[in-house]
Amino acid sequence: MASAQSGTLYRGREGMWSWVAHRISGMLIFLFLLVHVLDTALVRVSPEAYNEVIGHYKTIVFGLGEIGLVGAVLFHALNGLRLILVDFWSKGTQHQRGMFWGVVIVWVVLMAGFLPRHLIHMFGA
């Protein structure tokens, strides 16, 4: 692994930033998943305990967190598919930059579809 002592090859641009974002989103989703299995486990405690804790997911703060989570999951999934294409498709490396922008566009479209509906659910129109 490159470090400050040995110097680094990374020059920024799409290839590096997609890697940074993939790493951060993966880490975040993993931490969420650990907590999420715990909150779901409350169904074994009692319906009251589960409903009480899940109730927090319906608040505005959590609602915003869910937007962040969905954003992270969508990016990680789409960029993961791009990585698989880079590795297995013979033209993958030639098109990695174009595919990165493809990921960004599909992400924006999916988020634009999700956001209004989620906000309507949150504010209960």
Place this chain on the structure above:
Amino acid sequence: MSTPITSIPDPSTRYRRTGLRGPNMEMLSWMFMRASGLLLVILIFGHLFVNLWLGEGVKGIDFGFVAGKWANPFWQVWDLLMLWLGLIHGGNGVRTIINDYARSNRLRLVLKGLLYFAVVVTIVLGTLVIFTFDPCPVGADPSLLPSLCEG
């Protein structure tokens, strides 16, 4: 402060094979990340679609909602796969991240110990929850239970 000496090879040097052939642990781990990733796209998108998009979204989630889903073996298997693949994929990914940043042997050992412990405990817990789930616990407020508990 002296400028750091760059000791990485010139990017145009030819890739040299390691001599390692056939399946080995790191190669299997690499394959697993890609194979599980493909499956997780379907599993997680489906999960979010049903729980966040359909109906009233998060507002519709309560004990009765979970009971309704887990009454169906289809969703039990779905969640079980998502649980195992998600945690092994994520855990394996975090292992890579620890290997990259934790530079002392001791720190690496401690962090990976904690990671494996968390992954195993969470998988066991989640699996037990799916298989021991009781939609009609005795003594619970009937208004919180799914309709299948009546009578």
